Amino acid sequence: NWTTGNVIEEQVAAIREQVGDRRAICGLSGGVDSAVAAALVQKAIGSQLTCVYVDHGLMRKGETEQVEKDFVAATGVQLKVVDAEERFLKALAGVSDPEEKRKIIGREFIRVFEQAQAEIIADEGPAVEFLVQGTLYPDVVESGGGTGTANIKSHHNVGGLPEDLEFQLIEPLRKLFKDEVRMVGQELGLPEEIVQRQPFPGPGLGIRIVGEVTKERLDLLREADAIAREELTAAGLDRDIWQCPVVLLADVRSVGVQGDGRTYGHPIVLRPVSSEDAMTADWSRLPYEVLARISTRITNEVKDVNRVVLDVTSKPPGTIEWE
Numbered sequence: 001n002w003t004t005g006n007v008i009e010e011q012v013a014a015i016r017e018q019v020g021d022r023r024a025i026c027g028l029s030g031g032v033d034s035a036v037a038a039a040l041v042q043k044a045i046g047s048q049l050t051c052v053y054v055d056h057g058l059m060r061k062g063e064t065e066q067v068e069k070d071f072v073a074a075t076g077v078q079l080k081v082v083d084a085e086e087r088f089l090k091a092l093a094g095v096s097d098p099e100e101k102r103k104i105i106g107r108e109f110i111r112v113f114e115q116a117q118a119e120i121i122a123d124e125g126p127a128v129e130f131l132v133q134g135t136l137y138p139d140v141v142e143s144g145g146g147t148g149t150a151n152i153k154s155h156h157n158v159g160g161l162p163e164d165l166e167f168q169l170i171e172p173l174r175k176l177f178k179d180e181v182r183m184v185g186q187e188l189g190l191p192e193e194i195v196q197r198q199p200f201p202g203p204g205l206g207i208r209i210v211g212e213v214t215k216e217r218l219d220l221l222r223e224a225d226a227i228a229r230e231e232l233t234a235a236g237l238d239r240d241i242w243q244c245p246v247v248l249l250a251d252v253r254s255v256g257v258q259g260d261g262r263t264y265g266h267p268i269v270l271r272p273v274s275s276e277d278a279m280t281a282d283w284s285r286l287p288y289e290v291l292a293r294i295s296t297r298i299t300n301e302v303k304d305v306n307r308v309v310l311d312v313t314s315k316p317p318g319t320i321e322w323e
């Protein structure tokens, strides 16, 4: 007899039993799964859990604050936020190739995360032996099953971590589907903005700038993205679309006329899609009035953007993200 209350009760008891008086850590991505997993483990073991959030500077407007304030307020979790913006921007300087960007972001992310982990482990207190992961049932099936007893070995390349340190995994969501995870999150009191969040890629806005990633371009894209999100939410369309990447074509310029003069600015691409599982997708037929409002606001409010274009490509042949 499945209820969210039962799931929470069962998991809390199991986690308490598993962890005892030792400690656990959990990486937060800003996404639904890691947030709900962390909240559940927090409910079970309280201050024996420490969460780590790596701010790579590629998040959207307000996202880091949402984790820092709203998530902490809702759960009371102990959170270590690592401000790594400078480090990521430096590593990405001069890089335009999409795969190269992804590799750099992934590599830096692991380094920063492991360093934070090492610092937590080095703290006074009982040993940290558990790593919380927001693995869902579909993830378990896709990777060919598993028994839930897997130990993962931490990477060796980071100073401060013992070579043979192993974490036991805590995966409280591994029997659940996404909609069930959302219900559990809601029951745990997580804010709607976290629980109902649409997918957002780990490399963040870094793969939504076609061209080199710079702080200035990120700020510009953050503004455009915030406007698009605001208008889609105001129009009540959040549940109708799967997600809507907003992309800055930083390497493209076109001529425009704004105010009394000629401009030579960048286009912003809107990429609203409908999908069941992101494997295939169709472009969303958004109402023209909503598109018009987004276009007008972005070109009026965002510096250096003088054109807004709509991506009308399905997946396949296009992927959802541009890079």
Ligand code: XMP
Residues within 6 Å of the ligand: 199, 200, 201, 202, 203, 243, 278, 279, 315, 318, 319, 320, 321, 322
């Ligand atoms: P594509 O662009 O491959 O995207 O059609 C499919 C879905 O995956 C998301 N995406 C990612 N998510 N890390 C993630 O966590 C990534 O590197 C990544 N790349 C794409 C994308 O937003 C879409 O929902």
